[in-house]
Amino acid sequence: MNLRRVALSLLAPALLLPAAPRGTRAELVLPRVSPKAGMTQTIGTTDLAVSYSRPGVKGRAIWGGLVPYDKSWRTGANEATTFTTTTDILVAGQKLAAGTYSFFTIPATNEWAVIFSRQKDLWGAFDYDPGQDALRVTATPDTTRPHQEWMWLGFDDLTPSSCNLVLRWQRLQLAIPIAVDVNANVLASCRAEVAAAKSDDWRTPYRAAGWCFDNSAGLDEAATWLEKSLAVQPVHANLSLKARWQWKDGKKAEAIATAKKAVEAGKASKDKVDTSATEKLLADWSAQK
Numbered sequence: 626m627n628l629r630r631v632a633l634s635l636l637a638p639a640l641l642l643p644a645a646p647r648g649t650r651a652e653l654v655l656p657r658v659s660p661k662a663g664m665t666q667t668i669g670t671t672d673l674a675v676s677y678s679r680p681g682v683k684g685r686a687i688w689g690g691l692v693p694y695d696k697s698w699r700t701g702a703n704e705a706t707t708f709t710t711t712t713d714i715l716v717a718g719q720k721l722a723a724g725t726y727s728f729f730t731i732p733a734t735n736e737w738a739v740i741f742s743r744q745k746d747l748w749g750a751f752d753y754d755p756g757q758d759a760l761r762v763t764a765t766p767d768t769t770r771p772h773q774e775w776m777w778l779g780f781d782d783l784t785p786s787s788c789n790l791v792l793r794w795q796r797l798q799l800a801i802p803i804a805v806d807v808n809a810n811v812l813a814s815c816r817a818e819v820a821a822a823k824s825d826d827w828r829t830p831y832r833a834a835g836w837c838f839d840n841s842a843g844l845d846e847a848a849t850w851l852e853k854s855l856a857v858q859p860v861h862a863n864l865s866l867k868a869r870w871q872w873k874d875g876k877k878a879e880a881i882a883t884a885k886k887a888v889e890a891g892k893a894s895k896d897k898v899d900t901s902a903t904e905k906l907l908a909d910w911s912a913q914k
Contacts, residue, residue: 669807
């Protein structure tokens, strides 16, 4: 076999690859001493997120030592920590608008300052500018907690409409309360979606009305959404909701009549509709009439 042909055949695949631009090299990636971390938490329909780097204690004196008192701190390592909220929220009772912020603290022996800054893409707190603060609140640390070797920042103490943004490191815990107006956010979303719904869409106004009924929110407005759904197409789902609404309003005879229509609509539907829950309600209501 011709050795030149063999050599060319081996080189051919490599010749088809694009040549790397001169002077460019892949960046060498090495482990960080303080690894990246992050956490996302949803409250209602609001997404909260923190992104930071986690330093370790490693036998060092942290508070008043590695992290000085009365000086701005990135609340982590490497790049400045960031905090994001997708809707307006209350932090320690004060409004913080939706957005992404650099998150700083100023540790002290008693009361800490907690800062949400409009500054972006900072390394540490070296260029922190108090004039760019979007919000500054205070929080009191608890220094009696079990030892936490690697700094942790995230969300804890959840309720359906609130949580705490919590820092834990060494034996310290700092909790910053966050509250979300879930009903206001969902109602705003419902209004937008119902307004944008297609003329033959009975589901969107039905779902919006159902959420409001179940959560006792915006009931007058939600009643109009239910009527809109029924006007598009009366089906088992929206008729059942109408019956429940009437019963809640004390209109027992109307509720029973509407529930019967709901069961009939469900059984007549080409879809496999489970009417058992409505039939149970109907039996219970009829017994109470």
